[in-house]
Amino acid sequence: QSALTQPRSVSGFRGQSVTISCSGTSGDIGRYNHVSWYQQHPDKAPKVMIFDVNKRPAGVPDRFSGSKSGNTASLTISALQGDDEGDYYCCSSTGSYSHVFGSGTKVTVL
Amino acid sequence: QIQLVQSGAEVRKPGASVRVSCKASGYTFTNFYIQWVRQAPGHGLEWMGIINPGGGSTTYAEKFRGRVTLTRDTSTRTVYMELRSLRSEDTGVYYCARGEFDMDVWGQGTTVIVSS
Numbered sequence: 001q002s003a004l005t006q007p008r009s010v011s012g013f014r015g016q017s018v019t020i021s022c023s024g025t026s027g028d029i030g031r032y033n034h035v036s037w038y039q040q041h042p043d044k045a046p047k048v049m050i051f052d053v054n055k056r057p058a059g060v061p062d063r064f065s066g067s068k069s070g071n072t073a074s075l076t077i078s079a080l081q082g083d084d085e086g087d088y089y090c091c092s093s094t095g096s097y098s099h100v101f102g103s104g105t106k107v108t109v110l
Numbered sequence: 111q112i113q114l115v116q117s118g119a120e121v122r123k124p125g126a127s128v129r130v131s132c133k134a135s136g137y138t139f140t141n142f143y144i145q146w147v148r149q150a151p152g153h154g155l156e157w158m159g160i161i162n163p164g165g166g167s168t169t170y171a172e173k174f175r176g177r178v179t180l181t182r183d184t185s186t187r188t189v190y191m192e193l194r195s196l197r198s199e200d201t202g203v204y205y206c207a208r209g210e211f212d213m214d215v216w217g218q219g220t221t222v223i224v225s226s
Contacts, residue, residue, distance in 0.1 A: 001171070001172065034211040034212070036211070036213070038155070040155075045205055045216040045217065045218060045219055046147075046155065046213070046216060047216070048213060051211070051212035051214075052212070089154060091155075091213075093211055097143075097210070098171065099145070099157045099211075100157060101154060101156060101157055102154070103154055104154035104155070
């Protein structure tokens with residue numbers, strides 16, 4: 001199973017919005033609604049920001065939103081803040097309890 | 111509080127095996143799956159496998175099938191990940207995480223270094 005495709009990097013000014021895409025296939029993102037997004041700061045464990053395509057865990061700001069269209073999922077971060085800088089990974093179920101991660105996107109706040 | 115605590119760093123020679131533990135606390139151990147994720151230095155997250163602590167059933171990523179085994183001990187609320195026939199490319203940080211689909215609680219990570 002190849003990694004899902006994400007842009008290597010995205011950037012935006014404080015207060016602006018950025019969107020990260022996650023491209024898969026009809027066998028993963030296109031078939032299942034179990035798409036999640038993780039934020040990782042340097043030398044830290046990942047943290048779930050979105051699950052089941054568009055649901056936010058308790059404590060995650062509503063500036064973070066998720067969506068899916070066809071074989072592509074997206075994470076949008078609105079009103080960018082400095083602490084939003086880090087690496088972001090999408091993850092999708094591929095059936096039979098298997099999963100695949102995206103290649104990762106580095107978010108820079110200008 | 112709900113947490114997963116992993117065992118400490120390991121150094122192994124190529125060809126050896128390593129076993130990493132992940133001890134759960136603060137929730138009903140058998141009600142939540144545990145997944146394992148690897149991160150090589152400077153690289154992204156890589157999904158390795160999943161275990162159901164309730165029944166012990168497992169699923170492994172094709173890349174690791176035959177080299178990795180996940181087991182659990184319900185008496186100690188601990189999940190184990192064993193990786194065999196280690197090579198230098200297996201160097202990295204190994205995480206356990208709770209969840210059947212999304213991973214809502216993560217361990218602190220265990221560094222495994224494979225070097226001759």
